[in-house]
Amino acid sequence: MARYNAKESEKHWQGEWDQRALFKTPDHGTKPKYYVLEMFPYPSGRIHMGHARNYTMGDVIARFRRAQGYNVLHPMGWDAFGLPAENAARDKGVSPRDWTYENIAHMREGLKMLGLSIDWSREFATCDSEYYHQQQKLFLQFYKAGFVYRGEADVNWDPVDQTVLANEQVIDGRGWRSGAAVERRKLSQWFFKITAFAEELLNALDTLDKWPEKVRIMQKNWIGRSEGLKFQFTLSDGEKLDVFTTRPDTLFGASFVALSPDHPLTQELAKTDLKLQDFIAECRKTGTAEAEIEKAEKLGYDTGLTAAHPFDPNWQLPVMVANFVLMGYGTGAIFGCPAHDQRDLDFAYKYGLSVVPVVVPSDADVKTFAVGTEAYVGPGKLANSKFLDGMTVEEAKAEVASRLEKTGVGERTVNYRLRDWLVSRQRPWGCPIPMVHCVKCGVVALKESDLPVLLPDKIDFSKSGNPLDRDLAWKNITCPTCGGPAHRDTDTLDTFADSSWYFARFCDPHAQDPVNKAAADYWLPVDQYIGGIEHAILHLLYARFFTRAMHKLGLISISEPFAGMFTQGMVCHETYRDADGWITPDEVVKEGGKAYRKDNHAPVEIGSSEKMSKSKKNVIAPEAIISDYGADTIRWFMLSDTPPERDIEWTDAGAEGCWRFVQRIWRLVSEAEGLPAPGTKAAPTDDVSKALRQSAHKAIAAVTEDLAGLRFNRAVAQLYMLSNAITDAPKADAAVRREALEALVLLSAPMMPHLAEECWRALGHQAFVAETSWPTHDPALIVSDFVMIPIQVNGKLRASIQITRGTPGETVQERALALEPVIRALNGVPPKKIVYVSNRILNIVV
RNA sequence: GCGGGCGUGGUGGAACUGGUAGACGCGCCAGACUCAAAAUCUGGUACCGCAAGGUGUGUCGGUUCGAUUCCGACCGCCCGCACCA
Numbered sequence: 001m002a003r004y005n006a007k008e009s010e011k012h013w014q015g016e017w018d019q020r021a022l023f024k025t026p027d028h029g030t031k032p033k034y035y036v037l038e039m040f041p042y043p044s045g046r047i048h049m050g051h052a053r054n055y056t057m058g059d060v061i062a063r064f065r066r067a068q069g070y071n072v073l074h075p076m077g078w079d080a081f082g083l084p085a086e087n088a089a090r091d092k093g094v095s096p097r098d099w100t101y102e103n104i105a106h107m108r109e110g111l112k113m114l115g116l117s118i119d120w121s122r123e124f125a126t127c128d129s130e131y132y133h134q135q136q137k138l139f140l141q142f143y144k145a146g147f148v149y150r151g152e153a154d155v156n157w158d159p160v161d162q163t164v165l166a167n168e169q170v171i172d173g174r175g176w177r178s179g180a181a182v183e184r185r186k187l188s189q190w191f192f193k194i195t196a197f198a199e200e201l202l203n204a205l206d207t208l209d210k211w212p213e214k215v216r217i218m219q220k221n222w223i224g225r226s227e228g229l230k231f232q233f234t235l236s237d238g239e240k241l242d243v244f245t246t247r248p249d250t251l252f253g254a255s256f257v258a259l260s261p262d263h264p265l266t267q268e269l270a271k272t273d274l275k276l277q278d279f280i281a282e283c284r285k286t287g288t289a290e291a292e293i294e295k296a297e298k299l300g301y302d303t304g305l306t307a308a309h310p311f312d313p314n315w316q317l318p319v320m321v322a323n324f325v326l327m328g329y330g331t332g333a334i335f336g337c338p339a340h341d342q343r344d345l346d347f348a349y350k351y352g353l354s355v356v357p358v359v360v361p362s363d364a365d366v367k368t369f370a371v372g373t374e375a376y377v378g379p380g381k382l383a384n385s386k387f388l389d390g391m392t393v394e395e396a397k398a399e400v401a402s403r404l405e406k407t408g409v410g411e412r413t414v415n416y417r418l419r420d421w422l423v424s425r426q427r428p429w430g431c432p433i434p435m436v437h438c439v440k441c442g443v444v445a446l447k448e449s450d451l452p453v454l455l456p457d458k459i460d461f462s463k464s465g466n467p468l469d470r471d472l473a474w475k476n477i478t479c480p481t482c483g484g485p486a487h488r489d490t491d492t493l494d495t496f497a498d499s500s501w502y503f504a505r506f507c508d509p510h511a512q513d514p515v516n517k518a519a520a521d522y523w524l525p526v527d528q529y530i531g532g533i534e535h536a537i538l539h540l541l542y543a544r545f546f547t548r549a550m551h552k553l554g555l556i557s558i559s560e561p562f563a564g565m566f567t568q569g570m571v572c573h574e575t576y577r578d579a580d581g582w583i584t585p586d587e588v589v590k591e592g593g594k595a596y597r598k599d600n601h602a603p604v605e606i607g608s609s610e611k612m613s614k615s616k617k618n619v620i621a622p623e624a625i626i627s628d629y630g631a632d633t634i635r636w637f638m639l640s641d642t643p644p645e646r647d648i649e650w651t652d653a654g655a656e657g658c659w660r661f662v663q664r665i666w667r668l669v670s671e672a673e674g675l676p677a678p679g680t681k682a683a684p685t686d687d688v689s690k691a692l693r694q695s696a697h698k699a700i701a702a703v704t705e706d707l708a709g710l711r712f713n714r715a716v717a718q719l720y721m722l723s724n725a726i727t728d729a730p731k732a733d734a735a736v737r738r739e740a741l742e743a744l745v746l747l748s749a750p751m752m753p754h755l756a757e758e759c760w761r762a763l764g765h766q767a768f769v770a771e772t773s774w775p776t777h778d779p780a781l782i783v784s785d786f787v788m789i790p791i792q793v794n795g796k797l798r799a800s801i802q803i804t805r806g807t808p809g810e811t812v813q814e815r816a817l818a819l820e821p822v823i824r825a826l827n828g829v830p831p832k833k834i835v836y837v838s839n840r841i842l843n844i845v846v
Numbered sequence: 847g848c849g850g851g852c853g854u855g856g857u858g859g860a861a862c863u864g865g866u867a868g869a870c871g872c873g874c875c876a877g878a879c880u881c882a883a884a885a886u887c888u889g890g891u892a893c894c895g896c897a898a899g900g901u902g903u904g905u906c907g908g909u910u911c912g913a914u915u916c917c918g919a920c921c922g923c924c925c926g927c928a929c930c931a
Contacts (some may be wrong), residue, residue: 003885218926228931243931244930246930533926641859649858713871715871716871797866835911839863
């Protein structure tokens with residue numbers, strides 16, 4: 001029989017599926033719905049192994065659920081706005097639009113080669129004017145609902161490129177492209193009010209029981225809720241100063257008040273204080289890199305002001321400016337309690353401030369307890385604190401809070417680490433913000449009927465700065481309110497906005513409104529979402545926020561977009577280098593565990609396995625593997641061995657092994673002789689047949705369970721076992737062999753769909769596997785009549801015996817005690833105790 | 847520093863709610879087929895030992911008839927956050 005020709009076969013079946021539109025999904029029906037979605041790709045140009053892994057996993061789930069009788073939505077689109085297109089446009093003189101759509105065409109072809117069961121009729125790109133038109137509508141609705149506001153923001157400003165830089169684009173304080181020293185500027189920008197949803201975004205995490213615990217914890221930390229007290233100090237100049245604390249209990253241990261260098265009061269004082277100006281400049285020198293912050297010395301500046309202690313007007317605390325107080329958290333001002341906060345302690349020692357312990361551990365003596373170089377942050381009893389003395393930390397917190405609340409000086413508050421989402425980007429390749437700035441009326445929203453605000457056909461990258469800002473024909477318009485001169489907002493939305501609602505758009509990608517509610521109500525939430533862990537915080541949090549905002553606007557009925565979430569690991573490969581630097585895998589030959597250059601056989605150093613990346617040159621193109629071995633091989637590799645959440649290492653040997661298995665299944669099916677017609681059922685006539693049938697049904701049960709639990713590597717192992725069982729039983733009844741082979745084909749179909757179709761046809765079926773139901777197992781068949789019982793003496797394995805299931809313990813015990821190795825191990829000592837776990841194990845204790 | 851995760855053969859990894867550790871794959875070894883090679887098939891493969899047997903899931907201890915699994919301490923690696931008051 002001829003070898004399986006993957007290339008021909010895959011092309012053939014992809015054509016057949018396409019022609020019959022097998023994966024086109026109706027928006028209704030009697031079947032239960034299942035929405036499986038992989039994070040849509042950025043159209044960088046080519047698909048890479050990470051895509052292959054991600055989309056293979058999603059496709060397995062889609063095909064599996066479809067076979068199980070679900071109406072499956074499995075769409076694909078393109079996260080198509082973003083910086084790489086601008087860079088390509090600038091460097092190669094092409095239009096970002098053309099560049100992007102060409103890349104999409106390439107990548108679509110690449111994805112189709114993988115044989116994904118996608119409903120391509122729903123495809124869209126976020127740079128389609130149809131999509132960003134709807135996004136602009138959403139923006140206006142958010143604006144009207146108060147979810148969008150304009151505020152001042154500190155930004156990284158590149159004075160040469162005349163643009164705002166993301167934090168990642170600032171390298172050693174300089175712009176990544178221009179190399180110019182980046183300035184901090186205050187700009188008026190658009191914000192999404194995500195903090196208004198902080199509480200519900202946090203609380204709802206507990207309901208996401210099909211999300212990885214890790215992702216939920218990361219989001220929880222990111223939102224960063226802390227309960228505390230906000231209260232006022234009265235300063236020596238009569239002004240009031242708000243501070244936030246989570247430790248009001250330590251108020252009697254206060255020895256100073258500290259302001260952030262960015263605090264308005266600091267700024268105010270600096271106007272007349274040159275030294276303070278110098279100090280602020282000094283603070284700003286400290287970089288934002290982790291290592292620097294770690295090492296940064298605590299710096300302080302005494303403003304000369306003092307603050308009255310809230311419980312004792314005569315007790316004046318010095319007001320300092322301190323470099324470790326952040327403007328972005330709380331109120332940007334704190335009271336310092338050195339004994340119970342490490343930062344405050346370091347600061348106090350440096351500036352000679354008092355250190356008074358006010359919380360004493362219960363096993364320490366109140367009179368002698370002192371704080372050394374480490375602040376005491378544990379539990380204990382209050383001391384040196386007048387009316388708080390003797391209370392626990394919790395009691396004291398409550399007491400201070402209620403006293404300050406009573407006098408109107410303070411209030412219990414909840415603080416979040418989460419900041420509002422700044423969405424303005426000074427970039428031309430994004431969704432234009434549909435707002436207008438009028439000389440007379442100020443900021444004005446466009447009317448919905450004025451939409452879409454289309455990007456100009458030609459974007460001029462020849463000069464620095466934002467091209468939209470220079471395109472006067474585009475920029476200048478009349479005010480929608482007064483008809484006077486006005487100009488468009490020349491900023492575009494952060495591309496994270498584009499990916500925050502695309503899953504809802506797939507439900508009806510050409511709806512006249514952002515979301516077709518009926519379709520969305522049918523399909524949402526996404527039942528299984530799959531993507532990289534790198535999106536654990538931002539993308540998932542933004543999408544959750546959008547969903548809640550859309551829900552509040554009545555656009556959709558759900559408030560959480562993704563019922564199930566799965567984060568897959570990266571694809572890695574060995575790295576190679578010689579004296580000249582990194583070398584690509586196809587320039588290398590490996591012999592006996594060592595690597596050499598192909599061209600001159602010079603030795604090459606084999607480095608660690610790293611995530612495939614252009615910089616390390618350890619990239620293998622999926623297309624190359626598909627053309628050598630076929631899509632089913634690469635798919636099988638992606639699912640084998642390594643659990644899906646972990647990083648997988650691509651190896652040539654592994655790929656060859658997968659390819660051999662493809663051939664092996666084909667051989668098993670195509671060389672099977674004397675099989676009865678499809679549909680023939682017959683009871684097994686001998687033990688070999690019975691055992692094979694049992695193997696098949698065990699595999700059905702196990703693979704079904706493993707796929708449902710996304711344990712692809714275990715499902716793969718089950719299929720190897722089933723194929724081994726078939727190989728080992730060539731003499732089994734023909735009807736049983738057919739049953740086992742059919743199980744093998746159907747169970748492997750989600751993972752190797754082309755091969756499965758070819759085998760299914762070879763087994764005499766006319767229907768497509770893609771429209772054939774998932775097999776079910778007979779529970780009675782997977783229970784064996786016999787079990788092996790390990791016999792232990794003192795917990796050590798000495799023998800094992802086969803028993804009939806359900807044999808009484810006494811019988812098992814009797815037989816065990818008669819065994820030669822058991823007698824030897826007991827050495828004549830009578831057993832003290834015998835533990836028998838029915839049908840499981842027997843342990844004899846001496 | 848805080849939060850989370852993980853340590854199992856040469857290797858990727860299995861082991862359900864504590865019950866024969868190493869399933870399955872890769873690699874390797876031997877054999878068959880072949881003039882030869884590839885492909886394929888058969889057998890073997892944790893470690894020590896000829897064997898009987900002993901040892902073994904990062905280290906040390908605990909609970910248990912029995913621990914990769916539960917508890918405590920430590921060591922190592924990885925990820926996230928980070929002067930968050």
